[in-house]
Amino acid sequence: MTCHALRTLVLAALLPLAACARQPEQTPVERTQTNEQGCTRQRSVGPQDAYADPAPLKQACVGPYLLALPQNYFDNQIGTEHDGSFALALEYPSLQPFKPGERKSFNKDVFARTLSINYSYVDRIDVRQSLRNAYTPMAFERDDPAASLKLRLQGQEVHGLVPYYADMERIRAYLRARGLADDAPGMQDRSHRDWYVARDRTGDIQTIVKCTSRGVTESGVRFSEGRMIRSEESELPDCDHFFILPEYRIRVRVTYVRAALKDWHRIEQRAGELLVGSISKK
Template structure:
């Protein structure tokens, strides 16, 4: 049995989509699409190419739980994914759903503002075990393997540095990295492959009891530029060649759910608001 449901494929697809949009930087239009917050009018609808998009509730199943999310809250503005995964999209800065029928015609400016949440029911492990597994190598390497001691992939081998946005960044320990590289070369006969520019930044938030509550991995800025800058309610491309992005992990322990958020790195400052909005959405639309 897998750690997550088949919705894992959805997570990969969303990450690829975000990466693709990162490379396709275009200036926002004056219209900016600035998709408004979701209307509470359940009769609101829009027909495009013969399909009518609405705000009517569509039931999603996550393990034994049921949620009646408005159709336009789903990433495709239709409903849950085939195979059981659920993807929702909240539009920054209001962190509400876009009006129905705007997904097919969304501009790049609004793709930048779309915060996507991939939600899976954990059918093999407890939610409390997920973040420790994601920040270690025990579940992905064999005992005795030199790769188990890779400082890039273990939180306990990284070094905490000054807090940012209420998060603690954990940097790669270069002394440990040097020791790992020597051990790797001794075991495999060649140096460990490394591209420091491509190594993720790690950010951690902990619960009051010290347990991991949030784990965020982000691309590094290039030359201090993140690919986008905030101008009012818009995200505008800067001179960087690509958009740096973040993947943000947390869990719903009560319902044993794993949540992954995808958004541009320039929005990292709003990580708590995005996490809180996602939790509130799950609580609001849960029916069983």
């Protein structure tokens, strides 16, 4: 066999191996994402720098509304998650965003002063009903004293809110009758919430805040040089605050430490104005 013929034979044998070694073509990364309500946002592609200052604008969708916010307003400080979901995070008591990258060095003090905001677009039921669902018991819960306003202990107004405290004596009797042991976690004050409500002029509930039971007396926080920090106490009571923006069909949930309850109205205003002010005018 000649050298030329041998070379041809070797090349022919290597060609299939070379083909196998080729990398498959990558699917192009989608630069936009559109949700069910037709809102299209620009996606962040490639590595993101949470420490960028000034923070770049990132887009997010809430129902049909396109928002544009500096990325340090987002809980992860880089924008939405890959599926478009997101939460915003503000620092209490300033109600301003954390500094770029500050939440990446996560610690107990940052956790304690984080105020988390979630917006939900309500399109399958009436938006007011979505708020009523937060304080109306399901059929199987009607006898549960932890699930109903009427089975709670109404108290005197606190910070402009009417409290409906968890009736722990009634709750424990209810759970005991269903076989729960006295030392079970569900029997403890920390497992239950006090409800605080604000009503509109017609008497309908427009705000409901559910906080760790008053039976947990520790606050879990203290202030140092004007900043809230975690205390040495073991408990960290918190609150879930619900209200709606009916003209936008949006339900808002804000989570924060119970020590911030006194500022519920300021928090509610800030959460609402932040959404409305961030809607892109296109």
